[in-house]
Amino acid sequence: MKLTADEERMLAGESGPGVQRAIELLIAVGEAYEAEKLIDISSSHILSPEMQFWNTGQLSRWSRELVAESVEGATHFRVPVTINPIFLEPTIAERLGYPENYIEEMRQSLAFGRETYARLGVIPTYTCCPFYIHPLRQGEHSGGAESLVVLFNNSVLGVMVNRESGPTALATALTGKTPLYGMHLPENRYGQALIELKDDLDPGAFTYADYNALSYGVGKMVVDKIPVFLGLPQNMSITQLKYLCAPLGVSAGIPMFHAVGITPEAPTVEAALGGRKPEMSIEVGRKEIDQAFEELCSATEPKIDYVFLGCPHVTIPEMKEIATLLQGRKIKSDLLLVVGTTEPLRLLAREMGLVDIIENSGGMVVSGMCSAGSFLRRGVPEGFHVGVVATNAAKAAHYLKAGGVQVWFGTMPECINAAVTGKWEAA
Amino acid sequence: MESFTLKGRGASKGVAEGEALLTHDAISFLSDISITEGIIISPQSKCKGQSVSDKILIFPTGRGSTADPYGFYMLKKAGKAPKAVINVDANPTTVAGAIISNTPMVYKLDKNPLDIIETGDHVLVDGNKGIVIITKKGRANNGRAS
Numbered sequence: 291m292k293l294t295a296d297e298e299r300m301l302a303g304e305s306g307p308g309v310q311r312a313i314e315l316l317i318a319v320g321e322a323y324e325a326e327k328l329i330d331i332s333s334s335h336i337l338s339p340e341m342q343f344w345n346t347g348q349l350s351r352w353s354r355e356l357v358a359e360s361v362e363g364a365t366h367f368r369v370p371v372t373i374n375p376i377f378l379e380p381t382i383a384e385r386l387g388y389p390e391n392y393i394e395e396m397r398q399s400l401a402f403g404r405e406t407y408a409r410l411g412v413i414p415t416y417t418c419c420p421f422y423i424h425p426l427r428q429g430e431h432s433g434g435a436e437s438l439v440v441l442f443n444n445s446v447l448g449v450m451v452n453r454e455s456g457p458t459a460l461a462t463a464l465t466g467k468t469p470l471y472g473m474h475l476p477e478n479r480y481g482q483a484l485i486e487l488k489d490d491l492d493p494g495a496f497t498y499a500d501y502n503a504l505s506y507g508v509g510k511m512v513v514d515k516i517p518v519f520l521g522l523p524q525n526m527s528i529t530q531l532k533y534l535c536a537p538l539g540v541s542a543g544i545p546m547f548h549a550v551g552i553t554p555e556a557p558t559v560e561a562a563l564g565g566r567k568p569e570m571s572i573e574v575g576r577k578e579i580d581q582a583f584e585e586l587c588s589a590t591e592p593k594i595d596y597v598f599l600g601c602p603h604v605t606i607p608e609m610k611e612i613a614t615l616l617q618g619r620k621i622k623s624d625l626l627l628v629v630g631t632t633e634p635l636r637l638l639a640r641e642m643g644l645v646d647i648i649e650n651s652g653g654m655v656v657s658g659m660c661s662a663g664s665f666l667r668r669g670v671p672e673g674f675h676v677g678v679v680a681t682n683a684a685k686a687a688h689y690l691k692a693g694g695v696q697v698w699f700g701t702m703p704e705c706i707n708a709a710v711t712g713k714w715e716a717a
Numbered sequence: 718m719e720s721f722t723l724k725g726r727g728a729s730k731g732v733a734e735g736e737a738l739l740t741h742d743a744i745s746f747l748s749d750i751s752i753t754e755g756i757i758i759s760p761q762s763k764c765k766g767q768s769v770s771d772k773i774l775i776f777p778t779g780r781g782s783t784a785d786p787y788g789f790y791m792l793k794k795a796g797k798a799p800k801a802v803i804n805v806d807a808n809p810t811t812v813a814g815a816i817i818s819n820t821p822m823v824y825k826l827d828k829n830p831l832d833i834i835e836t837g838d839h840v841l842v843d844g845n846k847g848i849v850i851i852t853k854k855g856r857a858n859n860g861r862a863s
Contacts, residue, residue, distance in 0.1 A: 323809060437782070455782065457813045
């Protein structure tokens with residue numbers, strides 16, 4: 291691979307062993323993709339093994355060792371860097387009655403992460419939606435991981451970014467570089483699978499759950515082909531779009547989709563396909579959406595223990611919808627209702643009085659936590675389980691189901707009703 | 718002494734030799750292998766129940782995404798990692814995993830390693846030069862006996 295003088299210096303170890311290992315990693319990964327060179331990026335989004343996947347026990351200590359090795363000698367991130375949420379907020383672990391020593395270990399692992407990344411100058415977003423805080427423009431090259439960030443950046447904003455792995459994402463932040471392959475090359479960004487909506491669907495009336503189900507179902511059908519959605523409302527909101535993005539990240543391996551009339555590179559279906567014929571065409575109707583709803587539910591018991599909204603993190607309009615649904619109602623006393631968002635939005639929602647409404651009804655608004663990952667089996671202490679969960683997020687439902695948790699997937703009003711009555715009505 | 722060399726591309730530096738374990742399945746280090754025990758756990762694999770520890774692990778390509786390299790690293794920390802990895806095509810998550818765990822890895826060889834190497838063969842992997850030296854099982858002993 292051809293390297294610039296700057297890259298040669300990093301490779302020679304002039305910026306310390308962490309940066310040296312980072313650029314070695316990017317070169318090796320680039321070679322596996324036949325990349326001819328590294329390119330400069332304008333930003334990156336990282337995730338942290340010790341704050342997400344393994345926040346207790348031996349695996350957490352090893353995760354911290356890995357991070358310490360990876361950043362050894364590094365003084366700063368080379369570009370603006372945002373960061374993914376942690377998996378479980380200790381305050382929630384307390385409410386669930388996790389053992390004290392377990393929570394203390396969690397706190398230590400989280401403190402290590404917060405200090406390490408702060409020292410390097412991270413923008414402490416702790417969100418899967420960094421575009422709420424540090425949005426990028428069409429044509430910018432970015433680095434990083436987290437499928438939702440990648441899907442949203444490529445598909446909604448026209449940013450050019452690949453789905454990288456956790457260690458590679460950190461390497462892009464430390465070097466300000468990424469290999470030139472995949473989504474950084476315009477010819478790889480065209481759509482491959484045409485998605486048409488049947489007449490029995492009215493996308494103008496779609497709930498957030500409907501968008502989740504559409505995305506999840508289409509992901510299973512396209513697997514690794516970039517879909518081109520036809521017939522979606524041109525006035526889709528950011529809230530609706532994040533729900534169209536997120537489930538594709540778990541039901542398919544793709545970094546991008548086109549929504550004709552919405553995606554910057556897809557003013558027309560021809561532009562989305564790059565003038566080529568689609569490799570597959572799929573019609574999605576009520577039946578396919580209903581099937582996705584069914585697949586996302588694994589619960590059999592109607593009694594609900596835990597309700598959460600905010601995968602991906604809720605927007606202010608969503609926070610308002612939740613507050614409106616909860617106004618004057620009390621959630622069942624032995625049940626947790628958690629609304630997940632990022633800290634700046636939580637502060638704004640508090641100022642707007644929305645957080646008070648949710649808290650007065652017995653709910654919690656938590657920032658910086660990933661509800662999809664909170665109850666993966668490896669993150670739950672021996673002998674504990676969260677019980678039956680209700681959510682309107684397909685990505686979270688997918689992970690919870692895979693982790694053996696009983697989950698109900700439905701609309702936001704259904705989830706709020708479940709929080710109030712303690713029961714899943716449709717069960 | 719019958720040993721022969723395949724030439725390819727080094728993904729992760731270092732030299733290691735040992736006994737081959739070959740599988741025709743794509744491998745995710747996080748979900749197909751127990752990261753604390755080094756045992757293949759994917760139910761559909763013919764190698765289910767076998768240990769990858771201290772083996773030269775040969776498989777077509779990796780699968781998995783964001784967190785997969787961490788699985789490789791954990792396996793190494795647990796002392797249960799393979800000594801080296803040989804792939805037909807490299808999935809970048811495997812490359813990243815091999816590098817962060819200081820495990821030699823070679824891919825894109827001039828002959829398909831899945832056709833040539835068998836489980837039990839003695840294999841040397843040189844990640845610096847991108848080469849693999851194979852000594853077929855049984856023949857190494859015959860060589861010494863004669």
